[in-house]
Amino acid sequence: MHARLLAPSPASTAAASSSSSLPSAGARPHGASWKPRGPASAPPPSPLSLRARASMQPAAPMSEGKGGPPVHGVSNTVVGVLGGGQLGKMLCQAATQMGIKMVILDPLEGCPASSVCHEHVVGSFSDGDTVREFAKRCGVLTVEIEHVDAATLEKLEKQGVDCEPKASTITIIQDKYSQKTHFSKFGIPLPDFMEVDTLHSVQEAGEKFGYPLMVKSKRLAYDGRGNAVAQKKEELPSVVASLGGFEHGLYVERWAPFVKELSVIVARSRDSSTVCYPVVETIHKDNICHVVEAPAEVSDKIKKLATSVAEKAIKSLEGAGVFAVELFLTEDDQILLNEVAPRPHNSGHHTIESCYTSQYEQHLRAILGLPLGDPSMKAPAAIMYNILGEDEGEAGFFLAHQLIERALNIPGASVHWYGKPEMRKQRKMGHITVVGPSKTSVRSRLEKLMQSDTYVPKKASPRVSIIMGSDSDLDVMKDAERVLKKFSIPVETTIVSAHRTPERMYDFAKSAKDRGVEVIIAGAGGAAHLPGKYHLITINYLVILSISFVIIFVHGCPLFLTTYFLWMKLIVVLIFSPLSQMPKGIPVATVAIGNAENAGLLAVKILASRDPELSDKVVKYQDDLRDMVLEKAERLENIGWEEYLK
């Protein structure tokens, strides 16, 4: 419960008096204290205007400039946020941990952020006067929603108010058509688009781009609102009408035949340096973000491409903060920009639990001129699931509560409840993030959570790949797959012959890591093959090209060869095999001849090294083996060898 600007309470008086306990500027020589680097693009406000502003806001000591009060803790600067929804709330949560004061402007009493902020000013962020008055309370002004009064922000900037990101960025982004125009100017790949203002021009666009045709509102569009699809020309009039006609501005986009939707959160500091979060996949349902998988299951090449497109897009904008870049991945491995949000984003919720620095802390670091934090993941996999209103009012609360009840029973699941006063259908009421040691584990945990819901987690991509040069090795190599399946490890088994399908082998080796393969078990030639050449080709392709995973060789010698001929072959295999031929610097692991089971187990152990759940299973497996031997021993002792051998 928080003091309100318009009706000062005893509490807000207390705020003023507590801030007076700060010593006056210059009381001690603190010249070495932190100064934020200059703003990203706008010239730094003159000391005069800063000082003038400071005198207007006794409750908000500034850390900028000389003569400011010494810094207590992480930062003295009061952060003002336009908007107090869940994003504002999570910003406040990050701020409270670092002892940073947040003031919120939001018209809704009891808005999510109001429960955690230092002060909630009840008022409209699209009203110029209110925003101007609000800005006096803050050292830096930021947004959690882009639909704010950008014109006022621009005026405030000219008066020296520090807005991050810049008003220019908000202006560009809040109009989706101007956003597209802007990014296309900077050479960012986009679906084709064009402005439309009459039925005739929409029909022209339809002829040009084909159908289905995407028709979009320029402004105030989010969560699928403001978008409509025309399947054919005849639908255009009704589609335009459903978007409120041409009055508020429409444009059309060529339908993007995407295979996945990706998102990259980019953080940009005041000195314009950037860091990017891992690429995630966003899965939508009825146009609303439903599930986010981190990291996305796409190739390293796609990850690099997506990250570079996202970074380039953000570098074209002005100001500091985190930005979400939503992207389409097309069938032909193109990355197209869908849209940008100049603020923390639904696709970055998972970072709270899964990354070293959450997107919320990162946004604060960026706008306050603090060093950017490490955006990488501290846990191997995370899935975020939005709690959307499934019904109105109490019925909706009841269903949400049932979902939460399941979530609280799932290991690694964290429940976020935004505390919105009203429940409505399709409203984002909270979210659940499941973090775990592997993609497989978080997916199976999510399945337990979702029950009747329609998101069916995709088939897990293989973590171990078993390959052999010919199906004659299969009789041996099948044991590896059997063991891996026993441990529920996603595995693929295929035939890749280095000398009969060299291109396939090359592609396999090139793509294995991208596809998520961590260990390769290669049947290194049956006894029927002359091993020398075969192995060297295998080594070339597999080992040199695919340097990032562990490779295990199995000498796939069929077990029925027990003659002198076999022994001679074996000796040849062993001496000319990778075992002796592998050059320094190219390590592979080799297991016993024909013992694919052990190759599988070795792969399990390697994967288990950072996965306690799996590790426990390995211990149990080996305990069982021990027990089996002990049982046999007991039986032998009890019945004697004569009986035993029968």
Place this chain on the structure above:
Amino acid sequence: MHARLLAPSPASTAAASSSSSLPSAGARPHGASWKPRGPASAPPPSPLSLRARASMQPAAPMSEGKGGPPVHGVSNTVVGVLGGGQLGKMLCQAATQMGIKMVILDPLEGCPASSVCHEHVVGSFSDGDTVREFAKRCGVLTVEIEHVDAATLEKLEKQGVDCEPKASTITIIQDKYSQKTHFSKFGIPLPDFMEVDTLHSVQEAGEKFGYPLMVKSKRLAYDGRGNAVAQKKEELPSVVASLGGFEHGLYVERWAPFVKELSVIVARSRDSSTVCYPVVETIHKDNICHVVEAPAEVSDKIKKLATSVAEKAIKSLEGAGVFAVELFLTEDDQILLNEVAPRPHNSGHHTIESCYTSQYEQHLRAILGLPLGDPSMKAPAAIMYNILGEDEGEAGFFLAHQLIERALNIPGASVHWYGKPEMRKQRKMGHITVVGPSKTSVRSRLEKLMQSDTYVPKKASPRVSIIMGSDSDLDVMKDAERVLKKFSIPVETTIVSAHRTPERMYDFAKSAKDRGVEVIIAGAGGAAHLPGKYHLITINYLVILSISFVIIFVHGCPLFLTTYFLWMKLIVVLIFSPLSQMPKGIPVATVAIGNAENAGLLAVKILASRDPELSDKVVKYQDDLRDMVLEKAERLENIGWEEYLK
């Protein structure tokens, strides 16, 4: 800034009105909504007294009992906390994420928790009337400090107020002597102790327990306050005087010659089931917690013992919540209980960033009757460092800010600033948690943070162990160590002969995992040994006993043997070696003959599978190898083979 009980503000009126938007009880059939399980020990309060209480607190809807309002989000129950320090603040942070309302009783306006709680009641938690009045606002009452008015809590419990943990537990724990008596009754191992009330009795104790002798205040002792050590009999009068004489109660303890201080956080639900967090090591400086390392570097056996002592201790107490159990590890591997805190604890701060469920969320889950969360770590290693006041006032703030500035530049470091209004020497002002992919990495990051501070991180324990049967293998095996050191991986190299030092081999195999070894590289016999027997013994000890790590064999054949004799030996080695002898179910990896470098690299790759930092280094290493080959190729092409071979 928050409304105060004693002077209701417009804000608190708003709270009442917003709660009125809740539908009245029974408006919809929600019989299936969550009911907390019954309290751990006290009989459940009668519906009558509950309802009566509910009518007194319109702002605190209850989720318990039939006819309560339906649950919105995670829980409707308002949690009252006695104390609003940093522990209260972090409890509120966990609560706000889940949308749970917290009210705080603390005498200090602007106490840390006041910035995040739903309501801060300014008042004393050791005053009976205030606590009684406060309890009316809460659905469940808990503590973040044990020095509260336990007698009032006991009375309140009798009136049906739900206190978690129970007043009986607070009563036992707030008096350290009664705590010791209690735990000793339940068979928990403790240092010897006895009550003293005259100088004569202290001297008697000194004779009995020897010196140094620990003299302790029974009550109001924390962070080393209330403890004093007498080195000899002559010091006893001054030591007793330093503790304020016998008036407030003293007792003595036999000096515990500990090698480490450990701590286990135990969570206990309302139905008395428990889960335990990983054992951590606490490192104190001037009697105040300085650094916490998670997980502790002790053997699995010690971890199990520490956990079972902690669990047993907590099972002897009444009520739900998290409890910290501080333990001594003695030279002879005994675990002795030092003391228990009936609340979240400094040694569990790291759980916020490093565990699936933080101790704060866990405390809330426990006291609200929600399922307990997963206490295990989601990242491999964490270190927590307390930000203690290094000076009074502004000078102290300045030094703390310098420390924070360094922390913000360290990957994986999270800064917590409690926002205490006053800076004092040795006061806990905040803390920094560093999370990372390995103990080595978090320690080296902490070193950067600490600079001139006196905590010197201990030598990292080896992650890879290189062993060989005799020093004749060293010439080959040294290459493995060289590679591992190149990647800054802590490694040990030693001689363990399976047939000449079988006991040593047994001990080695038994203890390797406990000591943190993840991979063993074994020089599997020089060419000078008859391999069969040797290997079988090695396998027995290493593989069967130490099932939890990956083992790599190097055929340590000295390279100078290039004759026919060598080839014959090799054939023998290979055929009778683990390569062919290893039974199914016992996987080991084998690398090329004499190629210890590859064994080292393979170990690095295995460790890198969950450590992106290390993984990048491996990629760079292999890129360098490629570049070296390309350079050679260029040179050959440029100068021709005749010149090249010169």
